[in-house]
Amino acid sequence: xxxxxxxxxWRFAWRGISANRLRSSLTILGVLIGVSSVIILTAVGxxxxxSVKDGIEKLGTNSITVMRNGGGGGFSRSAxxxxxxxxxxxxxxxxxxxxxxxxxxxxxxxxxxxxCTYGTFSSTPQxxxxxxxxxxxxxxxxxxxxxxxxxxxxxxKRAVAIIGTTTATDLFATDSPxxxxxxxxxxxxxxxxxxxxxxxxxxxxxxxxxxxxxxFVQRSMAGYxxxxxxxxxxxxxxxxxxxxxxxTTIMDAQHKIKSATSADYRVLNQASILQSSSTSSKTLTVxxxxxxxxxxxVGGIGITNIMLVSVTERTREIGILKAIGAPKSAIxxxxxxxxxxxxxxxxxxGVLLGIGISHFSVLGVKPVVSLTSVLMAFLVSAMVGLIFGxxxxxxxxxxxxxxxxxxx
Amino acid sequence: MSVPVVKVEGVTKVYGAGxxxxxxxxxxxxxxxxxxxxxxxxxxxSGKSTLMNILGCLDAPTDxxxxxxxxxxxELDEEQLSVVRSQLIGFVFQSFNLIPKTSATRNVELPxxxxxxxxxxRRARALAALESVGLADRAEHQPHELSGGQQQRxxxxxxxxxxxxxxxxxxxxxxLDTASTAEILALLxxxxxxxxxxxxxxxxxxxxxxxxxxxxxxxxxVVEDVTWAA
Numbered sequence: 001x002x003x004x005x006x007x008x009x010w011r012f013a014w015r016g017i018s019a020n021r022l023r024s025s026l027t028i029l030g031v032l033i034g035v036s037s038v039i040i041l042t043a044v045g046x047x048x049x050x051s052v053k054d055g056i057e058k059l060g061t062n063s064i065t066v067m068r069n070g071g072g073g074g075f076s077r078s079a080x081x082x083x084x085x086x087x088x089x090x091x092x093x094x095x096x097x098x099x100x101x102x103x104x105x106x107x108x109x110x111x112x113x114x115x116c117t118y119g120t121f122s123s124t125p126q127x128x129x130x131x132x133x134x135x136x137x138x139x140x141x142x143x144x145x146x147x148x149x150x151x152x153x154x155x156x157k158r159a160v161a162i163i164g165t166t167t168a169t170d171l172f173a174t175d176s177p178x179x180x181x182x183x184x185x186x187x188x189x190x191x192x193x194x195x196x197x198x199x200x201x202x203x204x205x206x207x208x209x210x211x212x213x214x215x216f217v218q219r220s221m222a223g224y225x226x227x228x229x230x231x232x233x234x235x236x237x238x239x240x241x242x243x244x245x246x247x248t249t250i251m252d253a254q255h256k257i258k259s260a261t262s263a264d265y266r267v268l269n270q271a272s273i274l275q276s277s278s279t280s281s282k283t284l285t286v287x288x289x290x291x292x293x294x295x296x297x298v299g300g301i302g303i304t305n306i307m308l309v310s311v312t313e314r315t316r317e318i319g320i321l322k323a324i325g326a327p328k329s330a331i332x333x334x335x336x337x338x339x340x341x342x343x344x345x346x347x348x349x350g351v352l353l354g355i356g357i358s359h360f361s362v363l364g365v366k367p368v369v370s371l372t373s374v375l376m377a378f379l380v381s382a383m384v385g386l387i388f389g390x391x392x393x394x395x396x397x398x399x400x401x402x403x404x405x406x407x408x
Numbered sequence: 409m410s411v412p413v414v415k416v417e418g419v420t421k422v423y424g425a426g427x428x429x430x431x432x433x434x435x436x437x438x439x440x441x442x443x444x445x446x447x448x449x450x451x452x453x454s455g456k457s458t459l460m461n462i463l464g465c466l467d468a469p470t471d472x473x474x475x476x477x478x479x480x481x482x483e484l485d486e487e488q489l490s491v492v493r494s495q496l497i498g499f500v501f502q503s504f505n506l507i508p509k510t511s512a513t514r515n516v517e518l519p520x521x522x523x524x525x526x527x528x529x530r531r532a533r534a535l536a537a538l539e540s541v542g543l544a545d546r547a548e549h550q551p552h553e554l555s556g557g558q559q560q561r562x563x564x565x566x567x568x569x570x571x572x573x574x575x576x577x578x579x580x581x582x583x584l585d586t587a588s589t590a591e592i593l594a595l596l597x598x599x600x601x602x603x604x605x606x607x608x609x610x611x612x613x614x615x616x617x618x619x620x621x622x623x624x625x626x627x628x629x630v631v632e633d634v635t636w637a638a
Contacts, residue, residue, distance in 0.1 A: 015509060015510070320501075320507065324494070324567075325491070325522045327494075328486060328487065330522060402461050402467045405505075
């Protein structure tokens with residue numbers, strides 16, 4: 001039957017849309033919000049995943065952490081109630097170059113809690129650690145200003161500290177902290193150096209830190225119990241896996257572990273932390289995309305609604321078109337194109353707005369737009385027009401001419 | 409003898425059922441030949457609009473047969489009926505029924521578009537049709553920029569542009585003043601003189617008297633069918 005010129009159908013569809021600009025704009029707005037939120041929210045999800053990943057990489061990919069077993073997360077060998085604490089002897093064993101050629105340095109870490117003051121200023125560092133000078137190498141933490149404290153300071157239990165930039169700003173604002181005496185948990189401590197800034201990883205501010213000699217922290221703050229962690233650095237990123245094996249061998253010997261299942265410690269490296277963080281950020285992205293998809297669905301229902309109104313309003317016109325010979329297919333495609341046009345216009349403007357907004361940081365996250373989400377959002381919006389416009393269009397096309405003509 | 413344009417045999421139309429059933433047509437039979445000018449007369453409720461809807465393939469009879477040329481309307485599906493409306497019938501309505509916000513030319517082009525006529529052809533034929541109703545100078549005007557008489561002439565051009573077997577006009581002058589009524593009647597007669605079959609449904613004696621044949625309906629039945637000498 002008569003193939004109505006495509007241009008003619010488009011013209012009719014466009015006339016339908018432009019006849020009621022406000023109504024059409026609001027419908028388009030519904031789709032626009034749906035499409036742009038899909039793009040923005042998935043970009044925020046990707047962005048937060050990327051920032052966590054970047055942050056962890058900044059901490060050093062050759063870092064290996066040995067922890068006492070028990071407590072959640074990461075590479076866990078089964079819990080054992082009969083566990084030995086981590087000791088200085090473990091650290092010394094790990095620093096044995098003949099037994100562990102792939103280990104560059106190992107350092108003990110003893111965590112203390114509390115706050116530091118300088119005059120009227122006060123700061124509560126996210127971590128206060130007692131350690132050895134090898135930590136600076138093992139944890140990829142060079143200093144920016146001042147100097148390192150030394151093995152001699154450790155031997156003599158000296159009250160010296162290297163602080164992070166956040167702690168330095170809290171206590172000294174813009175003044176130089178080098179050589180100043182602060183009080184940490186009531187103990188006088190001399191600041192000898194400031195670390196290079198490492199930035200924030202998730203909620204963890206790596207610059208809110210005070211590093212002191214292990215022996216000083218044991219004597220004045222945390223006592224002589226077991227160590228909190230042992231920080232190990234492999235010679236390079238490629239040998240991290242090998243270094244982890246060596247750590248395991250040495251620790252098994254130290255703690256007299258017979259089988260892997262009875263180990264009383266666990267070994268973590270950045271790769272495994274990276275893996276678990278990317279899993280959780282993937283979940284976040286999916287969740288955000290689901291929320292956005294719901295708003296796209298609502299936009300689609302808006303199209304159905306407006307098309308039903310449009311069909312009702314133009315019932316008489318449909319009757320006239322049928323009387324002068326319009327076949328069912330012409331009416332159907334006219335209304336389908338009208339609905340698709342609405343959703344595609346919303347889709348295009350939603351893509352533009354979504355990409356535009358994604359250039360700004362949202363809730364402290366720099367969004368990363370993925371091409372897949374843009375294409376998906378756009379295609380889905382076009383489909384939304386066809387699916388949600390289909391029912392009203394079919395209703396229009398199925399009207400009996402005599403009834404449509406009589407409609408007032 | 410040639411095939412009549414319209415042949416109706418024992419057509420009835422009942423709306424509703426049971427006690428509330430309304431018998432709009434009670435067995436109508438008639439024939440209309442090529443080139444006739446027929447007026448279908450009747451008071452409101454006489455069934456003339458129902459008859460017109462059946463003749464125009466907008467509605468189906470409850471019983472009886474209707475042939476347009478040699479096609480039995482009852483045997484056609486919806487898609488085929490739209491072809492019949494597109495190619496054999498030209499409608500003119502009392503309320504003009506032009507598509508709003510669409511120029512006169514485009515309104516006239518529309519039936520050709522549904523026939524799949526090419527764009528340039530369509531335009532040429534639409535302009536020719538508008539010229540034949542004396543509106544060549546209003547081709548680009550939109551319906552709301554035209555008077556009632558002019559709108560009806562655009563509607564007639566739209567009905568004629570496909571060269572239909574018959575022109576079906578339902579109260580074509582019902583919404584017009586006396587001067588415009590005379591104009592439209594003259595136009596319909598001119599179209600008829602050129603060979604088109606014209607069927608006018610009306611309740612106005614004056615319109616009926618100008619026709620050569622008058623069929624009068626009362627209570628759904630033909631009560632008078634007269635042909636005057638030319």
